C-alpha cells in the first residue's frame with residue numbers, strides 16, 4: 096500500500112499461523128465478524144464480556160511467548176487461568192492439596208507486594224499478567240540475568256534506585272510485552288526503554304538493525320544516541336544516529352548497526368531509497384509518541400512501522416503526555432500491551448514552581464523580562480517563543496544586555512543548532528532563547544527557570560516546555576507571561592498547575608475551559624524601538 100493512502104500501521108501483517116488458535120476462536124463466534132484487514136485492532140470488551148470470561152476457563156494460548164519470558168509477577172486472579180497450559184493446570188490439580196494452596200498463597204503474597212510497591216511509587220498499570228515492579232536495580236540480575244556491564248554503568252552514572260517508570264516499564268519490556276508509558280518530564284523514561292533494549296539485544300551481531308528508536312527532533316535523537324552509548328559502555332554494540340548524510344547516501348547493508356536512532360523523516364527517506372532493511376528489528380521505541388502521532392509525522396511513522404515487519408517485534412510508546420486519541424490508536428496496533436502511567440496522566444512534574452504573570456502587552460513582556468533579569472537572574476534559564484521570527488527578535492533585544500545569551504530555532508544550520516545546545520550545556524551561555532524545537536525530551540542538567548515568553552500553544556506544549564527544569568527530582572521555576580489574547584486559554588494551563596499542586600487565582604479557575612486548538616495569535620514584534628521609528 097502506498098504510504099500516501101495507508102492508514103497508520105495497516106501494513107503490519109496478521110500472522111495467521113502464529114495466532115491460529117485465536118483466529119479460530121474468532122471464526123467460531125457467529126456474532127463477531129472478523130474483517131481480515133482489521134485483525135490487529137483490539138476492540139474494547141464490554142463489562143459483561145469481561146465477566147463472562149472470568150467464568151469460563153480461558154483457552155491457554157501464549158501469544159507472544161519469547162525466550163526468557165518471565166511471568167512471576169502478575170496482576171489479578173486471571174493468572175490462574177491464562178498463564179498455565181491445560182496440561183500444567185491438570186498436573187497442578189493432582190498435586191497434594193496443601194502444595195497448591197502454598198503456591199496460591201505465595202502468588203497472592205507476591206501480588207500484594209506488587210500492589211504495595213505500585214502504590215508507594217504511584218504506578219498505575221493496566222493489562223494482563225503484568226510483571227512485578229523492580230525493587231532495585233539488582234533485580235535486573237536476579238530476575239532477568241542482566242550482564243554486569245550494565246549495572247556497572249548504572250552505578251557509574253550515579254543511578255542508585257530505579258525511578259518509578261523504570262521500576263515498572265523495564266520488567267514489562269523485558270517480559271516481551273508491548274507497552275505504552277506515560278510519566279512526568281525528567282523522570283528517567285530514556286533509561287526505561289534503553290536498558291531493556293540493551294538487555295534484549297544481549298550482544299552486537301551481524302544481523303543488521305535490531306532496534307530502532309524514533310525521536311521527533313534531531314537534537315533529541317542526538318541526545319538519546321549519547322545516552323544509549325553511555326549505557327552500552329563495555330559492550331560492543333554498534334549504535335548509529337541517522338544523520339542527513341546517512342539518510343541520503345548510506346547503504347545500511349554495508350554498515351554495521353545494531354541500534355539505529357533517527358527522526359521519522361530521515362528514516363523514511365532511507366526506507367524510500369531502499370537503503371535500510373528493518374525487517375529484523377526486534378525492538379521499536381516511539382519516544383515522545385504523542386508528538387510522533389501528530390498529523391505531520393503520522394505518515395512517516397506509518398512507513399517506519401510497516402518496514403519493521405518482524406512479527407515478534409516489541410513496540411513501545413513513551414511520553415510525558417499521552418492524549419486519549421494516541422492511546423486509542425496505539426491500542427489498535429499493539430498486541431496485549433501493558434499501560435503504565437506514573438502519577439496522573441498529562442501532569443507537570445511536581446518539583447516545578449509554576450507562576451502566571453500578566454504582562455499586558457508585548458512591550459510589557461520585554462519590561463517584565465528585563466526586570467526579572469535585574470532582580471534575580473538565576474541561570475541557566477530557558478525562554479520559549481512561539482516562532483523562529485520572534486526568537487530572533489528577542490535574541491536581538493537581549494544580545495546587548497549584560498547577559499550571555501544564545502538562540503536555537505529551525506532557521507539555524509545543524510552546526511549552529513548543535514553549538515547552541517553545547518554552549519548552553521557547558522554554561523557558556525546563561526540564557527537560551529528557543530522555539531518548541533527543544534521543548535521535548537532535551538535534558539539540560541540544572542535548568543533553574545523556564546520562561547514562557549509566548550504562551551504555549553497547547554497544554555501538552557506547556558508541560559513539555561516547563562519540564563526542561565525540575566528534572567530528576569531537582570526543583571525548578573516556570574514563569575508564563577500572558578496577555579489579553581491568551582486569557583481564553585489560561586484555564587487549561589491553570590488546570591495543569593493546580594493538578595501539580597501550584598496555587599492558581601480563583602478567577603482563573605472560574606474561567607470556562609476552552610476546547611484548545613493550536614493557539615498562536617498574531618503578536619506585535621518584540622522591540623524597544625518606539626513605534627514611529629520602526
Ligand SMILES: Nc1ncnc2c1ncn2[C@@H]1O[C@H](COP(=O)(O)OP(=O)(O)OP(=O)(O)O)[C@@H](O)[C@H]1O
Nearest residue numbers: 254256257258280281282283284285415536538567
Ligand atoms: N534511576 C535514576 N536515578 C537518578 N537519575 C536518573 C535515573 N534515571 C535517569 N536519571 C536522570 O534523570 C534525568 C532525566 O531523565 P530523562 O531525560 O530520561 O527524562 P524523561 O522522563 O525522558 O524526560 P522528558 O519527558 O523530558 O523526555 C537525566 O539526567 C537522567 O540521567
